[in-house]
Amino acid sequence: MFAGHSLGGLTVVYSFVSRPDLFNAYIAASPVLHYDNDYVIKRAEELFKQKKDWKRTMFVGLGNEPDYQKGFNSFRDLLKKTNPKGFEYEFREFKEDNHASVVLPAYYAGLRKIFAGWNPPQIGSVSELENHYKKLSERFGYKILIPENTLNQIGYQFLQAKQFVEAIDVFKKNTQIYPNSANVYDSLADAYEKRRST
Known part of the structure; x- marks a missing residue:
């Protein structure tokens, strides 16, 4: 698992689009996705042209940050449009948080997403x-x-x-x-x- 915040969040997404085999789960809190004219989003678009079963999970969280909203929306829309097979993802906005305070709630929600279904259901046998x-x-x-x-x-x-x-x-x-x-x-x-x- 790889997690990061701000430029670290950008690094998380960059790591996925450049070397998707390194990690199987990602958490990006308020990533600077608009950096360098949406470079990472463009790389993701190329990557998702590959038809494969990704078996990866990504959680992207964003605080109340208007400057980061466009990149967040573009990346989310790309994933909705391409719907990569086996790639579980969730984008969540934390409107009550800012750039600094979003880290903990985003990491927590990301861990919940990644490990959803970990606990066994009521077991009969x-x-x-x-x-x-x-x-x-x-x-x-x-x-x-x-x-x-x-x-x-x-x-x-x-x-x-x-x-x-x-x-x-x-x-x-x-x-x-x-x-x-x-x-x-x-x-x-x-x-x-x-x-x-x-």
Whole structure:
């Protein structure tokens, strides 16, 4: 992920249009997109003529800054017009903020955009959880494992419901994913002990 503000925001967008393979997510807060006669926007227009699946996310935030509005609008309109495949983007104006105060709300909103869908929905089964993290892995371009504590929580829910076979299966899966964690073996032992004492 690459984030920047003002000229740093311009650098973020420039980085994407000149070397789109460097990062998979971008946050530009009040970028100076009109710099050098809209150079970056023109580069973006050329770049998006390539028909490819981008698998990239960009968030562009702007404070109440009339001097930056034209570049912001031009870039937003270009993305709406070209609608690049696999390129998720959001443009948001923060009218209550100025050039200096927009940084934190724009970064926060950008992170929310980039990581939207990170938390799993209410999970009914481990296979649904595996599917959720498989999709996240595909989206972000690297393997994302089911968190150890998430599997542990599911295992203990099965234990409380006296579903020992299911609990043991979940805890075993946790030992496969996290073989160096003492906690996963402790939880598996809890399940075996509770099954034996019932």
